[in-house]
Amino acid sequence: MSSQPPGWQIILARQPQKILRKLPKELIQRFEVQFRALALNPRPAGCKKLSGFDNLYRVRVGDWRISYAIEDERLVILVLEIAPRGDAYRNL
DSSP states (O other), X not given: OOSXXXXXXXXXXXXXXXXXXXXXXXHHHHHHHHHHHHHHOSSOTTOEEOTTOSSEEEEEETTEEEEEEXXXXXXXXXXXXEEETTTTTTTO
């Protein structure tokens, strides 16, 4: 048995899955790096809490934004939206 606590589980909603399928591979790799970092620390330096919501945050990946909810009691990060900067937060 490992002495380290289990990491956070990343769950992608349907919209982020569809967006990721359409993006270039190098951008997908950048998102994957960010997802691995979020699994270790769901509130990294540079993340912003979205006002008006209890548990919604966003992180930047270049000109793109990842909007996600943190469920502390279940160690789950639910990715709700991946969008370019201009379109982010419209459907939350």
